Amino acid sequence: MADLPPNPYGVEYGQAGLTHVGLGELHREDPELAGLLDAEVRHQDTTLAMIASASIAAPSVLAASGSALSNVTAEGYPGARYHPGTGNFDEVERLAVRRAKVLFGARYANVQPHSCSSANLAVLAALVPPGGTLLGLDLDAGGHLTHGSPASVTGRHYRAVRYGLDASGRIDYRQVAELAAEHRPTVLIAGASAYSRTLDFARFREIADSVGAYLLADISHISGLVAANEHPSPIDHAHITTTSTYKQLGGPRGGLILSGRDHQAPGPDGRTPLDRLMQRAVFPQNQGTPAPASIAAKARALALAAEPLFARTARLTVSGARALAAELVRLGHEVLTGGTDNHMALIDLRDSRLTGVIAERALEECGILVNRNRVPGDARPPLITSGIRLGCNILAQRGMGPEHVRECAGLVHAALTATTPLSDTEYRVDPHQRIRLREHVRALCARHPLPHSTALAEAHGVLRTGASR
Numbered sequence: 001m002a003d004l005p006p007n008p009y010g011v012e013y014g015q016a017g018l019t020h021v022g023l024g025e026l027h028r029e030d031p032e033l034a035g036l037l038d039a040e041v042r043h044q045d046t047t048l049a050m051i052a053s054a055s056i057a058a059p060s061v062l063a064a065s066g067s068a069l070s071n072v073t074a075e076g077y078p079g080a081r082y083h084p085g086t087g088n089f090d091e092v093e094r095l096a097v098r099r100a101k102v103l104f105g106a107r108y109a110n111v112q113p114h115s116c117s118s119a120n121l122a123v124l125a126a127l128v129p130p131g132g133t134l135l136g137l138d139l140d141a142g143g144h145l146t147h148g149s150p151a152s153v154t155g156r157h158y159r160a161v162r163y164g165l166d167a168s169g170r171i172d173y174r175q176v177a178e179l180a181a182e183h184r185p186t187v188l189i190a191g192a193s194a195y196s197r198t199l200d201f202a203r204f205r206e207i208a209d210s211v212g213a214y215l216l217a218d219i220s221h222i223s224g225l226v227a228a229n230e231h232p233s234p235i236d237h238a239h240i241t242t243t244s245t246y247k248q249l250g251g252p253r254g255g256l257i258l259s260g261r262d263h264q265a266p267g268p269d270g271r272t273p274l275d276r277l278m279q280r281a282v283f284p285q286n287q288g289t290p291a292p293a294s295i296a297a298k299a300r301a302l303a304l305a306a307e308p309l310f311a312r313t314a315r316l317t318v319s320g321a322r323a324l325a326a327e328l329v330r331l332g333h334e335v336l337t338g339g340t341d342n343h344m345a346l347i348d349l350r351d352s353r354l355t356g357v358i359a360e361r362a363l364e365e366c367g368i369l370v371n372r373n374r375v376p377g378d379a380r381p382p383l384i385t386s387g388i389r390l391g392c393n394i395l396a397q398r399g400m401g402p403e404h405v406r407e408c409a410g411l412v413h414a415a416l417t418a419t420t421p422l423s424d425t426e427y428r429v430d431p432h433q434r435i436r437l438r439e440h441v442r443a444l445c446a447r448h449p450l451p452h453s454t455a456l457a458e459a460h461g462v463l464r465t466g467a468s469r
């Protein structure tokens, strides 16, 4: 694209004008980069993303995250910055905090964490002394790296004890209680990256209370369902709750720290309230300057998450995931726990001849994105794995309900059936099937466009005519 038509928003000097000029410059001066960015939009439009840890951010979220607010350097918090000229950013951060509190029914919110990993590290550093004990779900059982995995600093700086699953593949709460009684952790973590069942936060809190531990709920994966009441909320059960903002909230890369009724419970020194501890934990203890434009994008995403459409999408996500799991079982796949309560389903491939990485790559060749995942007791290394994780966040954003998701399950099944493994990493997909499936995926995506595709088409009409509004 050589030149953009006149800015249709009529504001040449505000953010819209700046974005408009920026896009023009990008296309004129750096066509290589602009071409890649455009290609990504088309790619997202025409592939069936079933990545459980992703959602599609609205154009307004993306616009906010690319705003001039990014030029503001401001350590500290609104009203208590270490730099001048932060009035607009202060208001934006206050807005984001207010919206986070309202959306989650929280009494405290910190919107500065650059990610949920940074949020978890900050919370743990504030509550657990170096060498202190934490208790979290084992990585192989579906936990996250920051919950005490040896591959993370949380497994090296703390004495990390890990709980697992029972014979049915669900969290073994009896084991959690036994390990808590034996090791008396300072923090018990409730949360998972690859677990398809409801988390019983009340039960976790009972266990934490029985040994005087703080309960940290990490709802990185399920925060959209929590916000929409499709999963019980941990806010008043846990002392502290953390989440990513991009997985289910349709926000930018980033994290949040939240707290409910215990926001002023005393910290480990017996005096300092948890909310004050968390403020310090993020800045200055673990982060420097916040990312102002990302915070603006969080504010926008949090507003959208309070809209009825978000709740409808969350309902569709859960009903879609149930249909997905049931259909995969019907087609003969080994679905962990036999089903799902949330947005994801996990397939154990050990009875098939495929590895996780082969399944992931073969599906991608057919236009379907899922990610390889270790399954409990997996003997294969993390880059190979014996499972895949599938999620319905983006399918629901495309408006796909159970009936369409069953069609997606059929496509996944057909792609896996058309794949012949040659080793743990090499394989061959039947070329006729690959072409057929790719076409089917394209047609399905066209019938269920991403939410912004319609807006894009409309805006394109406006840009073409140069009409202002």
Ligand SMILES: Cc1ncc(COP(=O)(O)O)c(C=O)c1O
Binding pocket: 053, 114, 115, 116, 117, 118, 143, 144, 146, 191, 192, 193, 194, 218, 219, 220, 221, 243, 244, 245, 254, 255
């Ligand atoms: C449970 C859980 N916590 C934390 C994280 C880390 O999130 P982020 O990518 O925001 O650092 C993840 C994501 O992968 C996760 O699944």
